[in-house]
Amino acid sequence: MHSKFIEVQGVAQTFKTRKGSFPALRDINLTVAKGEFVALIGHSGCGKSTLLNLIAGLTMPTQGHLLCANREIAGPGPERAVVFQNHSLLPWLTCFENVYLGVERVFGSASKSTGAASENKAQLMARTDAALALVGLTAAAQKRPGEISGGMKQRVGIARALAMEPKVLLMDEPFGALDALTRAKLQDELLEIVARTQSTVVMVTHDVDEAVLLSDKIVMMTNGPAATIGEVLSVDLPRPRSRVALADSPQYLGYRKAVIDFLYTRQAHVEKAA
Numbered sequence: 001m002h003s004k005f006i007e008v009q010g011v012a013q014t015f016k017t018r019k020g021s022f023p024a025l026r027d028i029n030l031t032v033a034k035g036e037f038v039a040l041i042g043h044s045g046c047g048k049s050t051l052l053n054l055i056a057g058l059t060m061p062t063q064g065h066l067l068c069a070n071r072e073i074a075g076p077g078p079e080r081a082v083v084f085q086n087h088s089l090l091p092w093l094t095c096f097e098n099v100y101l102g103v104e105r106v107f108g109s110a111s112k113s114t115g116a117a118s119e120n121k122a123q124l125m126a127r128t129d130a131a132l133a134l135v136g137l138t139a140a141a142q143k144r145p146g147e148i149s150g151g152m153k154q155r156v157g158i159a160r161a162l163a164m165e166p167k168v169l170l171m172d173e174p175f176g177a178l179d180a181l182t183r184a185k186l187q188d189e190l191l192e193i194v195a196r197t198q199s200t201v202v203m204v205t206h207d208v209d210e211a212v213l214l215s216d217k218i219v220m221m222t223n224g225p226a227a228t229i230g231e232v233l234s235v236d237l238p239r240p241r242s243r244v245a246l247a248d249s250p251q252y253l254g255y256r257k258a259v260i261d262f263l264y265t266r267q268a269h270v271e272k273a274a
């Protein structure tokens with residue numbers, strides 16, 4: 001099971017639109033091992049989010065199968081938590097309450113349908129506190145989303161996802177809306193958190209450096225329509241990784257160049273048309 005934790009087998013996704021059917025993805029085959037960090041990279045509109053949504057169970061494929069821990073993905077589930085670019089927090093709740101809501105659903109009385117024993121309020125609050133502490137937000141726990149920065153909001157989104165103790169963390173450009181410095185800080189924090197929690201992560205990104213710094217495997221997608229996986233690059237940089245040490249590492253620069261070559265030489269026509 002370790003080598004094939006998430007399996008995407010012969011997946012295609014066609015959308016029905018007013019102008020007819022639109023083939024977004026074709027012939028997607030991918031495996032993600034337990035504890036692996038996988039980045040999905042490709043030009044805008046190639047289908048990265050479509051693939052992530054399929055793994056999240058938010059949409060169903062037109063063809064093929066998706067499995068998580070040997071079980072068919074038939075819908076969203078707490079074992080696959082999603083972090084979106086726009087953090088999607090409820091603005092009238094505090095950071096604590098936003099995280100607590102997810103914790104309650106997975107471990108509280110609402111979780112009874114899953115057959116797991118439900119936890120009491122003190123246990124749920126302790127889980128929430130621990131998740132906020134993991135992302136360095138203990139001091140902001142009682143603030144509302146409107147009172148904190150963009151980077152802090154993303155951290156709450158990550159805390160909410162991690163608090164559910166998912167088997168897989170699915171991230172759709174989680175740092176896309178942030179300035180470069182905040183983004184770098186959150187990437188470093190994510191590296192530490194993932195090392196500590198041994199999480200399996202699939203992350204959509206446009207950022208070549210982010211992909212190389214964080215990933216074990218970079219899945220490079222061809223341009224749409226009917227996009228597919230063009231190449232998969234294994235990133236064998238030792239961990240823990242430091243962005244400063246890697247900045248002039250020939251190995252790091254080699255991986256970076258391989259992704260840039262793929263995106264801007266072999267899949268360049270979208271850029272010319274843009």
Ligand SMILES: Nc1ncnc2c1ncn2[C@@H]1O[C@H](COP(=O)(O)OP(=O)(O)OP(=O)(O)O)[C@@H](O)[C@H]1O
Nearest residue numbers: 015017022024043044045046047048049050051224
């Ligand atoms: N529900 C839908 N109905 C019709 N077309 C869709 C739908 N969702 C996505 N598409 C189309 O499928 C293609 C892939 O979209 P997707 O959002 O997955 O791309 P992406 O690579 O994540 O893009 P970006 O990097 O810009 O976020 C696009 O052409 C998009 O217009």
